Amino acid sequence: MRYWDEHIECMERSTLQEIQFKRLVETVKRVYTSVPYYRKKMQERGIIPEDIKSLDDLKKLPFTTKQDLRDNYPYGLFAVPLSEIVRIHASSGTTGKPTVVGYTKHDIGIWSEVMARTLVAAGADKHSFVQIAYGYGLFTGGLGVHYGAERIGASVIPISSGNTRRQIQLMVDFGTTVLACTPSYALYLAETMEEMEIDKSQLKLKSGVFGAEPWSENMRKEIESKLNIKAYDIYGLSEIIGPGVSFECEYQCGMHINEDHFLPEIINPETGEVLGEGEYGELVFTTITKEGLPLIRYRTRDITALHYDRCKCGRTLVRMEKVIGRTDDMIIIRGVNVFPSQIESVLLEMGEVEPHYQLIVDRINNLDVLEVLVEVSERMFSDEVKKLEQLEKKITKAIEETLGISVKVRLVEPKTIERSEGKAKRVIDKRKI
Incomplete structure (x- = not known):
């Protein structure tokens, strides 16, 4: 089993809850004393820190939104x-x-710790070469993974995003064993490798840690096949710490939340x-x-769900399911909630198209219309028109x-949908709503 800190990661839940409660009380007192905004919100609710007498009292506290930060x-x-x-x-x-995020020296230490757990769970150790193709700078992705890799003693290749052909060349030359980037960029790297006629056997890659955008199980299979790795x-999100809020273990049955630092709840987003x-709602x-x-x-x-049973890996940290979408990238088409990841799963199951797509939403004659642009492979594109029409009908039926x-x-033709070196832009909404 791969643990960075087995004592914390496999702690009995009753002991963990004692730690969580103590830390929650300390945090509530700190924000009440030091942050006028929180003090005002709590006073409006008639709450003082002493009212928090158990973890169940968390629900008495006010919510915070991205707009509050702005x-x-x-x-x-x-x-x-x-x-x-x-x-x-x-x-x-x-x-x-x-949204602006500030870190103390103590916070940077926490960030390093949770990312160390994340990387070790993905098979990294002091012998690993970790190539970080997340962006560095104000975006938290690159530096967050960087801290964790250094914490475990791995060799860090801080290449950042972009320069795709150079990324691949250095991957070969430096013997990269762990790749860190967005899943859509991992597929773009694989696609560019084929163009450069570099076979995956030339790589020493063993695993990849991919985040910053929702992705499906079918996309995982695609990445694993094309790069010959475990994905x-x-x-993570900047407001909470950056990457490292939760991570998958080798059993990949949900992401373990580092809940000794981040206390999770699932709520009904409306009420x-x-x-x-096990209930789906907003995290x-x-x-x-x-x-x-x-x-x-x-x-x-x-949008996700939480599971508290002990994982097969031995960790007791709560697991969150793969995020199936966001309440703010969810598209509502004629009263139906649609997430891009649903369509992605359908396309990748087909096996006859490329894993690149775009959703265009419009309103024509007061009716919402969803158009799905799908790239076909070079082989399919060279086929006769009749076969392409049959494939189009097959995809349409499966999505519907x-x-x-x-x-x-x-x-659409191969390589006509714009590639992204960061988060893929999946949805174009032309409706005037």
Whole structure:
């Protein structure tokens, strides 16, 4: 079994809950004392820190949203003097003000610790060569994995994102054994390898840690086949710590949440009601060890479910299922909730198309229309028109059976859908809503 800290990762739940409660109480007192925004929100609810007498009392506390961070831009939610902040990160790719995250030296230590657990669970050790193709800079991805790799004593190749052909050449030359990037970029690397006529047998890759965007089991199989590796899902978000919030073990039956640092809940996104084990809803986190930016009941917008039974790997850390989508990238088409990952699964099961697609949503004559652009392989594209028409009908039927609504499928030439070296842009919504 692969553990970084077996004592914590396999701790009895009753002992873990004692630690969680103690840390929760300390965190609530700290934000009440040090963050005027939280003090005001708690006072509005008639709550004081002494009201938190058990973990069940977590539900009494107010939620925090991304908008709250933007409203308090840049440092309004920090709980320590700025002189104690040693690192500042910020979200990218959003409209309006970014969400700003501050770390103390203690927070950086936590980040290193949870990423060490993540990488070791994926088979990394001090003999590994970890190539980090997540972006460095204000985005937390690159540096987060970097800290964890250094913590376990691995050799770090901090190449960042982009320069795809150079990435592959260095992968061969440096003997990379662990790849860290987004899953869509992993597929792009595999595609570019084929163009460069580099066979996967030339690589020493053993595993990959992929996150920052939702991906399906079928996409996992595609990556594993094309790169000859075991692909591990990891999860994180800047507001909570960055990558390392949760991770898969070798059994890949959910991602273990580092819940000695991050206390999870699942809520009904409409009502805020806390849901039970195994029920799908919005994932909410309370940070219970962070100093710089402690967050109370932060709404992630990610849809998943939690399982508390002991994993086959021996870990007792709660497992979250693969994120099936977000409440804010979920598309509602004629009253039906649609997640891009559902369509991705259908396409990858076909085996006759490339794993590159795009969803275009429009409103025509007051009716929502969903068009799915799908790349065909070079082999299929060179086939006769009749075969392409049959494939188009086959894909359309499969998607409609999965979603329960009508869609328009359009096959496009190989390499016509824009590739991404970061998060893939899966949805273009042209509706004026």
